Amino acid sequence: MSPARELLTVPNLLSLLRLAGVPVFLWLLLGPREDEWALALLVFGGFTDWLDGKLARLLNQTSRVGQILDPAADRLYIMTALLAFLLRDxxxxxxxxxxxxxxxxxxxxxxxxxxxxxxxxxxxxxxxxxxxxxxxxxxxxxxxxxxxxxxxxxxxxxxxxxxxxxxxxxxxxxxxxxxxxxxxxxxxxx
Structure with missing residues (x-):
């Protein structure tokens, strides 16, 4: 499977969507301090984390790209949240x-x-x-x-x-x- 085709699977698109949400999440926490929206985005990120793994197995769309994207998104959310939470005490x-x-x-x-x-x-x-x-x-x-x-x-x-x-x-x-x-x-x- 070509790299572009491997990237464009449903699970990988969900991981990319989660990655795109990280800076928005950080901005919501530190900029306008819209905690409810940040919370909603965090819950959405957690749900799509679960969903992309389930769909990858169900649709037989596991890929090397997904094995990199999924943990990268997890780590970015965790580290970003911790940094913002530290700054906000x-x-x-x-x-x-x-x-x-x-x-x-x-x-x-x-x-x-x-x-x-x-x-x-x-x-x-x-x-x-x-x-x-x-x-x-x-x-x-x-x-x-x-x-x-x-x-x-x-x-x-x-x-x-x-x-x-x-x-x-x-x-x-x-x-x-x-x-x-x-x-x-x-x-x-x-």
């Missing part, structure tokens, strides 16, 4: 720095892996669970910024999902770095 600096450090560690591991001539390893269940958990945490964190009874009720769930998602995110990074180190050391030893 919704999450503590320690959470943001920890999750950003995770991204740097995984990025370096990926560069080492590519330099050694390996393809990236498959996404792990822990990594998927981490992303899923953080995608629940982010809208809940945004909801907690309000002063309604619903915002108050959402607060413990938001922080629980955030902590659990961060732990899973770090665990998935450790697994990823371990896979990379094992592959590179194994190649040198073999």
């Amino acid at each position: 919704i999450v503590p600096t320690s959470i943001v720095l920890t999750l950003f450090a995770r991204e740097v560690a995984v990025g370096v591991a990926l560069l080492v892996l590519r330099r050694a001539g390996f393809a990236p390893p498959e996404v792990t269940y822990v990594g998927k669970a981490a992303t899923f958990t953080l995608m629940y945490a982010l809208p809940l964190l945004l909801i907690t910024k309000g002063d309604s009874a619903f915002a108050e009720a959402a607060r413990p769930f938001a922080f629980a999902f955030t902590v659990w998602g961060a732990v899973l995110y770090l665990w998935s990074a450790a697994l990823y770095v371990w896979q990379v180190a094992s592959a590179v050391v194994g190649r040198r030893g073999g």
